[in-house]
Amino acid sequence: MGLLPLTYRRPAHVDKDASLSDEPNAGQNTLTNAPTNDSEAGLEKTEPSLKTVSSGSIAGIPPALSFDKIIEGGTCPPCTVRDFMNYLIYVERSAENLQFFLWYRDYVKRFEQAKTWDLALAPEWTPAMEEEAIQRIQRDQAEKARSKKPSSKTGDVTVEIFKGTDFEKGSTPMLSSRGRSTSDLPEGSRTMSGNNPFGTPPDTPRGYHQETFSSEYVGSSLATTYRTQASDAFTSAGVKPPFTIQPFRKEIDRVIATYIMDDAPRQLNLSDKEQKAVLQALAHTTHPSAFRIIITPIESALRRQAHPNFIRWSICNGNPARVFFARGLGVALILLSTAAAIVLTLSKAGRGYRALAAIGWVLGISTLIAAYKGMCVVLHGLHHRHIRPWELFMTEDEEGDEGSHAKRSFDSFGSGNSYEDEPWVVRYQKRNVIRKIFDREVWIQEPMLRQIQDTIAVQSMLCAVVVSAILTAIFVAVPGGDLF
DSSP: OOOOOTTOOOOOOOOTTHHHHTSTTTTSOOOOSOOOSHHHHHHHHHOGGGSOSOGGGSTTOOGGGOHHHHHTTOOOTTSSHHHHHHHIIIIIOOHHHHHHHHHHHHHHHHHHHOOOGGGGGSOOOOHHHHHHHHHHHHHHHHHHHHHOOOOSSHHHHHHHHTTTSTTSTTOOOOBOTTSOBGGGSOHHHHHHHOOOTTOOOOSSOOSOOGGGOSHHHHTOOHHHHHHHHHHHHHHHTTOOOOOSOSTTHHHHHHHIIIIISTTOTTOOOOOHHHHHHHHHHHHHOOSGGGGHHHHHHHHHHIIIIIHHHHHHHHHOOSOHHHHHHHHHHHHHHHHHHHHHHHHHHHSSSOHHHHTTHHHHHHHHHHHHHHHHTTOOHHHHHTTEEEOOHHHHTOOHHHHHTTOHHHHHTTOTTOOOOOOTTSHHHHHHHTSOHHHHHTOOEEEOOOHHHHHHHHHHHHHHHHHHHHHHHHHHHHHHHSOOOOOO
């Protein structure tokens, strides 16, 4: 297998705030790739933003590891779409973007392939309609800002601050039908009953607690719950709830309850304007174009921020403990070789013996440079990588279906993405450092990733040889001390 150019540099880390600003014409649809099959043609026809600037053009990412290649399943572990999802869950904590993106791609295909009579009830949401909705939202926000005039009296100011909250004069704590505070109710029921200002929702709402499955919830179906939550979201956005006979309306209700509304289990990071604009669009139609205003920044974040960071992270073949150990080993080799060169220089030994220190310098410097880029040279020599912490404690049953949480992460309407309560977290924290350094290893299957690591290893070795040659020349040129 050949090497990449010796000038290769791994992808730079991209901050979340810089993902949009670094992209040329961010927020605009740019068609650069022609469709390769009928499904892509329908996808591009419905929503051009799905064929944006290829992330394979980002510095440090070869075409074989491009975003589209990973999403289409054209890569091997540890660079598959499942590995990408695990990275977003456990490292970057933004898996909702990829989960929504995968659902949207599938929804576009299913909408294009549907031939039912009710498709006429879901017209396209045009850019002109979108612009009009945004202008309407901006006008409403401006009018609300002008209507809020500060009062000269302290009492009136206090009343104005607490107006509309549970602290407003005359308000009473909101109780459920059983006399319980809404803070004791689950996330979904609080949406219908009111919000308790003292209640802090958990990291991941996981549905109703077993205790709340009493007679008040047994008769209600999930579809009714999603519909109620979607109606609340439309109302909060100042939009009239839509017709229920539109195609895919039940699924859209689940999308709103899962990704768009406030306090949703997988709430997307949307601005207030984007949230209200997409809700206005979804109140009008269930056509995929209604998601245009949010799918563009979501896909841009995946391509320009999450994907480069994932490739950069995948290049590292060792866990933090192993990489820290490799750095320490490299520094130790450099110091020992330098000490040996000093001793030989001060002794009566011939000048040629001083060149022996170059062996330690080459090994130490190359190990240190590789460790700086997250690689262990020993693991690289075997083309191995450490198994991720969340993969270490899988039972044999879980290995068959890729793990329960990993399997749930691909459910479009599953629970949230918090993993703090998973058993492996505590078990890995209790694992001693020595075991972490020598954790289980697995072979790297992706050829292009091995090629990238080979290139980095050669770069490290060449840098080490150059620096070692300079140090050796200096010590050999220094006159001997003849002290002993």
